[in-house]
Amino acid sequence: MELQVTTLDGASAGSVTLSDAVFGLEPRIDILHRMVRYQQLKAMSGTHDVKNRSEIALTKKKFGKQKGGGVARHGARSAPQFRGGGRAFGPTPRSHAIDLPKKVRALALRHALSAKAQAGELIVVETVAQSEPKTAALRLQFGKLEWLNALIIDGAEVDKNFALAARNIPQIDVLPVQGINVVDILRRNKLVLTKAALEALEARFA
Structure with missing residues (x-):
């Protein structure tokens, strides 16, 4: 698959041939779904917590007679049925992460890249280097290139x-090639790769 290379000024900078092993797969939604779920669950903090009856600072003294009192035989004010008592079956800190084989994760990334290439939402740019960090100038360039929602x-x-320059522009994400991931690829309309990133990805999956 051949793709035109552009510059941030919109000029042509030749073309590149994309590897079919990385960008030419038929995207599988089931694999992408598994990877998105894996990433989202791994990102959950899992710090939710409530106090159960053993953690409530209320008396544990039996407050009524066992028989003849006309009330149930309760032995502690910290029981869940009392106001201020512990929570029954509440959440405790835990990891929500699930396992996903390394080969499936690598395959999911290739399917995400192929999905962008197939949809015509993959762009290769010569370089993104700037002489000075000017957000207004970069926003103008993005507007001309129609990069309004993109992962670079x-x-x-x-x-x-x-x-x-790019960090304050809405709906624009910038990552090094080591940080590329399925969730960030799918959440943006366009995927923009520099030639250096493209070479690194093809070398990674060679």
Whole structure:
């Protein structure tokens, strides 16, 4: 698959041939769904917590007679049925993460890249390096290129000036190639790869 390379000024910078093993797969929704669920569950903090009856600071003294009192035989005010008592079966801190084989995770990333390529939402840019961090100028360039909702992937290190200029632009995400992931790819309308990022991805899946 051949794709035109552009610059941030909108000029043509030649073309590249995309690897079919990375960008030419038939996207499978089930694999993408498994990966999205894996990432979202892994990102959950799991810090929700309530106090059960053993953690409530109320008396544990039996407050009524066992027989003849006309009331149930309660032994502690911290029981869940009393106001101020412990919570029955409440949440406790835990990890929500699930397991997903490494090969499935790698396959999901290739399917996400292929989905963008198939939909015509994949863009290859020569470089995103900027001489100075000017948000207004970069926003104008994005407007001309129609990058209104995009994930931009640079090489091993994102150009510092570009990262500073892009961080306040709404619906624009910038990541180094090591941080590329399925959720961020799918949540943005366009996927923009620099040539350095493209080379790194094809080398990774070679």
